[in-house]
Amino acid sequence: MPAPLEPVFVGFLFFAGLSIGSFLNVVIARVPEGLSVVSPRSRCPKCEQPIAWYDNVPVVSWLVLRGKCRGCGTPISPRYLLVELLTGLLFLAAWARFGWDWPLVLALVLLTFLIPLTFIDAERWILPFELTLPGIAFGLLVRIPLGLSPVLGGLKGAVLGYLVFRALEFFGWLAFRKEALGAGDKFLMALIGAFLSWRALLAVVFLSSLQGALFGLARLWLTGRAGPTAPEASADPQAPPPPEPAPPKMSWAFLAPGLSFGRRLLLVPYSVLLQNIPDDPVDEGGEEVEWTPEATNLPFGPWLAAAALEWLLLGPVMVDLLPVGPVRTVMGF
Ligand SMILES: [Zn+2]
Numbered sequence: 001m002p003a004p005l006e007p008v009f010v011g012f013l014f015f016a017g018l019s020i021g022s023f024l025n026v027v028i029a030r031v032p033e034g035l036s037v038v039s040p041r042s043r044c045p046k047c048e049q050p051i052a053w054y055d056n057v058p059v060v061s062w063l064v065l066r067g068k069c070r071g072c073g074t075p076i077s078p079r080y081l082l083v084e085l086l087t088g089l090l091f092l093a094a095w096a097r098f099g100w101d102w103p104l105v106l107a108l109v110l111l112t113f114l115i116p117l118t119f120i121d122a123e124r125w126i127l128p129f130e131l132t133l134p135g136i137a138f139g140l141l142v143r144i145p146l147g148l149s150p151v152l153g154g155l156k157g158a159v160l161g162y163l164v165f166r167a168l169e170f171f172g173w174l175a176f177r178k179e180a181l182g183a184g185d186k187f188l189m190a191l192i193g194a195f196l197s198w199r200a201l202l203a204v205v206f207l208s209s210l211q212g213a214l215f216g217l218a219r220l221w222l223t224g225r226a227g228p229t230a231p232e233a234s235a236d237p238q239a240p241p242p243p244e245p246a247p248p249k250m251s252w253a254f255l256a257p258g259l260s261f262g263r264r265l266l267l268v269p270y271s272v273l274l275q276n277i278p279d280d281p282v283d284e285g286g287e288e289v290e291w292t293p294e295a296t297n298l299p300f301g302p303w304l305a306a307a308a309l310e311w312l313l314l315g316p317v318m319v320d321l322l323p324v325g326p327v328r329t330v331m332g333f
Pocket residue numbers: 044045046047048049069070071072073074
């Protein structure tokens with residue numbers, strides 16, 4: 001690409017990121033409700049006035065309207081601004097890492113799946129199959145231009161990612177007779193494996209459990225809760241219940257993978273918190289009862305997503321900073 005034109009293309013990439021972020025806000029709001037992301041047009045949830053195109057410009061409209069609906073003044077969540085800016089900035093970060101090369105496309109498609117999954121899991125404790133399953137397929141498709149061996153690496157990554165978390169789930173069940181990992185985490189791990197190949201899996205498990213544990217402990221200590229409370233019940237009693245039957249569960253057993261690496265570091269909080277693993281949500285009659293997150297529960301999807309992006313965008317930097325054997329082994333370089 002001619003050098004003088006590069007800033008134009010980078011600016012275009014940033015604006016594309018903001019616009020895709022705007023669309024991802026729709027995905028975050030609608031996919032967990034089982035609604036179409038295409039129609040109807042976005043409306044204010046309060047006064048139901050359709051949102052005009054000039055009030056739907058990424059970032060600018062939110063700032064002009066100061067986060068309020070033009071019709072009725074209902075506050076619009078700052079999440080809309082945050083997701084747009086985050087998507088734009090991460091698109092730039094992917095360009096800074098890969099330049100104008102095919103892996104940039106892989107990174108942008110991966111971001112388009114990981115960003116909504118992160119926000120949906122953080123708010124609602126679910127990783128919808130409507131996103132994870134197509135994500136696995138896109139991960140494999142986007143590797144095709146890289147060659148046969150990268151496609152097979154992605155396939156291995158998807159299968160191994162699923163199996164590793166399936167095994168963790170099984171051992172969690174053996175150890176605690178409880179479901180240790182959310183049902184959706186296996187499929188998110190398969191998605192990450194499909195995009196990044198099996199080489200990334202060890203680093204993703206390690207980075208996500210370490211960071212999730214530290215964040216969860218800090219938040220538990222500061223606020224008395226590691227994760228958010230259960231999503232609020234729909235205000236309208238006539239509204240149909242959300243289609244997702246049982247929210248995935250997460251407990252401190254997710255520390256298990258971190259333990260094998262940093263046993264001494266994590267053993268103390270782990271043993272203390274084991275007492276807080278939630279009761280089995282299946283009652284004596286064998287019926288699933290409504291699951292509500294305990295104070296020590298933490299949605300794990302955002303940490304898997306963050307670890308995947310760290311590996312993809314910062315992996316070489318991390319290995320350069322700590323050029324020792326174990327770091328190389330964990331990072332798969
Ligand atoms: Zn309104």
